[in-house]
Amino acid sequence: MRKLMxxxxxxxxxLMVHAEEITIAALGDSLTQGYGLPPDDGLVxxxxxxxxxxxxxVHLINAGVSGDTTAGGAARVGxxxxxxxxxxxxxxxxxxxxxxxxxxxxxxxxxTILKAAGSAQVPVLLIGMRAPGNYGPEYKAxxxxxxxxxxxxxxxxxLPDFFAGLGGGGDxxxxxxxxxxxxxxxxxxxxxxxxxxxxPSVLDLAARARAD
Numbered sequence: 649m650r651k652l653m654x655x656x657x658x659x660x661x662x663l664m665v666h667a668e669e670i671t672i673a674a675l676g677d678s679l680t681q682g683y684g685l686p687p688d689d690g691l692v693x694x695x696x697x698x699x700x701x702x703x704x705x706v707h708l709i710n711a712g713v714s715g716d717t718t719a720g721g722a723a724r725v726g727x728x729x730x731x732x733x734x735x736x737x738x739x740x741x742x743x744x745x746x747x748x749x750x751x752x753x754x755x756x757x758x759x760t761i762l763k764a765a766g767s768a769q770v771p772v773l774l775i776g777m778r779a780p781g782n783y784g785p786e787y788k789a790x791x792x793x794x795x796x797x798x799x800x801x802x803x804x805x806x807l808p809d810f811f812a813g814l815g816g817g818g819d820x821x822x823x824x825x826x827x828x829x830x831x832x833x834x835x836x837x838x839x840x841x842x843x844x845x846x847x848p849s850v851l852d853l854a855a856r857a858r859a860d
Contacts, residue, residue: 669705670854673728675721675761676739679810680712682839684828689836694843695850702847706854709733717743718757725761729768735857736770737850738762739810741777741791742832748783751790758794762802771860772804773853775846778811805853813845814838 674680674692682690692710699706711728713720721740729736738761744754758774765772776795779788792808799806814826814834824831826838834842 668858669707670734670857671707671709671732672735672737672850672853672857673709673711673733674737674739675725675728676712676737677716677720677743678712678714678833679742680737680739681710681714682712683714683833684830685833685836685839689839691839691842694836694839695847698843698847699850699854702851704851704854706850712739715743716740717747717749718754718761722757722760725764729764729770733768733770734860735772735853736765737773737775737853738765738804739775741795742810745777745779745791746832751787751794754791755794755798758798759802762798762804766802769860771853771856772802773846773849774799774804774806775810776806776808778809805849805856807846807849810846811842813841813843815841 674695676691680691682692687693690710692708692712696706696708699708711724713724718740721738738758740758740761741754762772762774774795776792779791781788795808796806798804811834814823826834826841828835
């Protein structure tokens with residue numbers, strides 16, 4: 649009997665390990681897509697390697713589209729949430745900021761995304777963006793508050809600032825080393841620092857998806 653159980657475990661253990669793998673879609677814009685970088689140096693490939701290094705049974709899907717706004721994300725979230733997606737990272741808003749889109753409109757779009765995830769019973773890690781000060785303090789406060797408010801309302805995991813891992817203490821000169829020449833998109837080294845910052849929250853997201 650003991651030998652029989654051993655044989656069963658040998659046969660089925662690979663299937664058991666595979667069954668534990670969590671598929672996470674990363675819904676975002678060029679910051680997610682990996683704009684300006686070799687394919688292996690973008691956010692999703694680097695984050696996948698980081699997760700592999702942690703021994704996490706997680707498969708990431710790159711659902712980043714360069715130039716996408718929150719409206720673009722809302723328009724395609726339905727076909728991003730395929731039946732095999734267990735969880736979702738949402739990193740959108742950078743292009744809304746570049747275009748000065750009304751924070752109320754961005755909020756509606758993000759809410760559409762979170763509602764779709766809720767309907768699909770897919771847990772979310774919502775990652776916010778810090779607004780520049782050139783639109784004024786009211787715009788900045790309203791835009792940034794969208795993320796925290798919606799994360800609390802929909803019970804998502806939350807990180808307030810995609811770029812927090814770059815540090816710099818607010819010194820633009822210190823941050824320049826982590827960006828490409830356009831000053832908008834991180835270089836490979838900057839992405840590595842971002843991955844190290846958000847990685848633990850992605851592990852939490854995978855754990856939440858596995859518990860569900």
